Amino acid sequence: MDVLMPQLGETVNEGTIAAWHKKAGDPVEKGEILVDVETDKVATEITALATGVLNSIKVPEGETVDVGTVLAIIDVDGEVAIVAAAASTPGSATAKSPAPAKRAGLPGKAAGNRLSPAVRRLLDKHDLDVDDIRGSGRDGRVTRQDVLNHIEAVGQAGGKGAAGNDAEVERIPFDRIRKVTAEHMVRSKATSPHVLQAIEADFSAVDRVRLGKRDEWRAGKGYSLTYLPFVARALCLAIAEFPKVNASIDGETLLVHKGINLAIAIDLDFAGLVAPVVRHAAGLKVAELAQHINDLAARAKAGKLTADDLQGGTYTLSNPGPFGTLFTAPIINQPQVAILSLDAVRKRPVVVEAKTGDTIEIRPVGLLAHSFDHRAIDGAYSAAFLSKLKSIIELADWDQEL
Numbered sequence: 001m002d003v004l005m006p007q008l009g010e011t012v013n014e015g016t017i018a019a020w021h022k023k024a025g026d027p028v029e030k031g032e033i034l035v036d037v038e039t040d041k042v043a044t045e046i047t048a049l050a051t052g053v054l055n056s057i058k059v060p061e062g063e064t065v066d067v068g069t070v071l072a073i074i075d076v077d078g079e080v081a082i083v084a085a086a087a088s089t090p091g092s093a094t095a096k097s098p099a100p101a102k103r104a105g106l107p108g109k110a111a112g113n114r115l116s117p118a119v120r121r122l123l124d125k126h127d128l129d130v131d132d133i134r135g136s137g138r139d140g141r142v143t144r145q146d147v148l149n150h151i152e153a154v155g156q157a158g159g160k161g162a163a164g165n166d167a168e169v170e171r172i173p174f175d176r177i178r179k180v181t182a183e184h185m186v187r188s189k190a191t192s193p194h195v196l197q198a199i200e201a202d203f204s205a206v207d208r209v210r211l212g213k214r215d216e217w218r219a220g221k222g223y224s225l226t227y228l229p230f231v232a233r234a235l236c237l238a239i240a241e242f243p244k245v246n247a248s249i250d251g252e253t254l255l256v257h258k259g260i261n262l263a264i265a266i267d268l269d270f271a272g273l274v275a276p277v278v279r280h281a282a283g284l285k286v287a288e289l290a291q292h293i294n295d296l297a298a299r300a301k302a303g304k305l306t307a308d309d310l311q312g313g314t315y316t317l318s319n320p321g322p323f324g325t326l327f328t329a330p331i332i333n334q335p336q337v338a339i340l341s342l343d344a345v346r347k348r349p350v351v352v353e354a355k356t357g358d359t360i361e362i363r364p365v366g367l368l369a370h371s372f373d374h375r376a377i378d379g380a381y382s383a384a385f386l387s388k389l390k391s392i393i394e395l396a397d398w399d400q401e402l
Contacts (some may be wrong), residue, residue, distance in 0.1 A: 001050055003072040005065055008039055008307050015039055016064040017071070018143040019119060022054045028074060035071060036137050038176070039307055052076040061144045115142060122147045136176040149173045177272040188334045192373040196329045199386040201393045203345050203364040206230045209398040217402075221291075225402075227366070228264075228319050229290035231342050233401060234392040235317060236260050236282045242385040244377050246315045248335040254376055263313030263333060264293055266300045274300050275316055275333055276309040286401035321345060321366065330371050337376035340389075341369040 008015050018036040022028055028048045035046045055073040059065055115123075115130070119142055123130055126147075133150045135142040153173035174182065210225055217225040239246045239260055247256045262281040266274055276296040278289065299305050316333040321344040328341040345366035352361050368389060372382045 001052065001074040001076050002070045003034060003046065003048075003074060005037065005059075005067050005069045005071055006044070006046065007067050008037065008044055014064055014066050015044070017059050017061050018137055018145065019061060019115070019141070020057060024054055024056050026054045028052060028054050036141065036143065038137070038143075046071070048074060050074060050076045119144050119147055122151075126151055134173065134175050146173075146175070149175075175272070177274075181273055184334065185331050188332050191334060192332050192337070193375060194329075194332060194371050195374045195379060195382070196369060196371050197379065197382050197386060198327065198367050198369040199390050200365055201368055201390045202350065203227065203230075203366055203393065205394055205396065206398055207364050209402065213402055221294075223294050225290060227321065227342065227345055228317070229286045229293055230398065230401075231340075231368070231393065232262060232264075232278070232281065232289045232293065232317055233284075233286045234389055234396065235262070235315070235340060236284075237392050237396075238385055238389040239315065240282065241388055242381065244381060245338040245372065245385055247337050247376055248314070249337060249373065249376060254337075257314040259314070261312050261314045263316040263336075264296060265316060265318040265330075265333075266297050268301060274305065274310060275313060276300055276305055277311065277313045279312065286398065315339070317342065327367055328369055330369065332371055332373055337373040338382075339371050341371075343367045343369065 005015055015037040016039070018038045020035050021033050022035075028034065028051065030048055030051045032048050033045045034048055034054070037044050037046055052074045055075045057072045059069065059071045065071075119130075122128070122144060128147065128150065130142055133142050133146055134140075136146055137143045150173050154171055206227060210227070210230065214225055243256050244254065246260055247254050249255070259280055260282040262278045263275040264278060266276065268274065276299075278284070278292045278296065281289065281292075284292065296305070296309065299309070313333065313336065315336060316330075316339040318328065318330045318339060318341045320328050321342050323344075325343045328343055330339045330341040332339050343366060345364050347362050348365045349360050350363040350365060352359050352363075368386065370382055370386055
């Protein structure tokens with residue numbers, strides 16, 4: 001039985017062997033994990049489709065191969081077949097590591113079956129404690145590349161390198177998702193001439209509905225009704241009138257996307273950042289957007305996003321507001337041309353104009369910060385877009401959205 005490199009997403013054509021959990025000659029049980037395969041942001045466990053003996057491994061750790069490549073051969077009694085390997089639920093490569101075990105003989109994590117033989121050999125060869133290494137594999141598993149990155153980072157190819165030479169400095173090697181994020185952000189700043197504009201919005205109309213539905217919503221849905229889906233809905237309505245912010249650049253051509261695939265920036269408990277996509281967001285009301293966003297956030301934190309979840313975004317919404325931020329200048333998520341940051345909504349004194357005179361009232365106010373690519377649009381277009389977004393937030397009939 002041939003174990004094949006599976007299709008890890010609709011637009012993913014290759015994968016990298018991160019770690020083998022079996023070696024040639026080992027018995028395997030149906031459903032047992034054989035190998036970890038990774039793409040840029042997703043790690044997947046490949047399991048055996050049948051019980052037998054692992055005859056041979058065709059692709060070593062660290063090698064990248066195309067979908068359909070034979071990774072290994074399993075001898076199955078009485079059966080000769082060629083089938084694709086089964087993949088368990090794919091997960092983010094930045095899922096949090098389980099509680100570390102202490103070093104005793106072999107490193108704690110290495111004492112079980114969670115580490116590949118290659119990883120164990122490297123740990124022993126360099127006298128390293130696996131608990132000092134941040135894992136980028138499934139469920140925080142340490143891969144061979146993680147060990148090599150750690151060795152390089154501490155500058156020691158053969159000695160104990162957990163603490164480095166300076167006891168006052170903690171060396172934290174970048175994991176894979178941090179490397180990808182860093183490269184992506186640097187490339188974005190080098191590619192797009194960023195311009196930042198911001199506008200204040202009064203969230204009183206949103207709060208009248210949100211707070212009125214809050215307890216009922218949480219009791220029925222199991223999660224909070226936040227400002228985020230309201231802003232997401234307002235964004236989609238504003239983009240309908242200012243479609244050039246929902247675009248990408250191809251050479252000297254602006255590609256204006258007809259549909260809105262809204263990427264939502266999600267923090268992985270300080271272990272990284274991903275931006276999974278709510279597809280066809282323009283057709284969704286607040287209640288539906290809230291459901292989609294909550295699902296993406298839950299799967300992201302549980303390490304269950306697929307490669308397709310992370311692709312195809314046309315506009316990105318970032319939400320640092322829950323941390324109480326006042327103002328954030330977001331970096332454009334390439335190849336998009338714009339991104340919005342929703343900072344904290346707080347009660348502030350606001351001058352309210354009326355025919356009988358101006359008054360000061362306490363209102364929930366938040367800053368909406370819009371970074372855009374000046375190659376794609378100009379300041380006036382972005383400012384008009386923000387003005388429309390503000391108007392929708394302040395004047396929409398939000399009762400109809402839930």
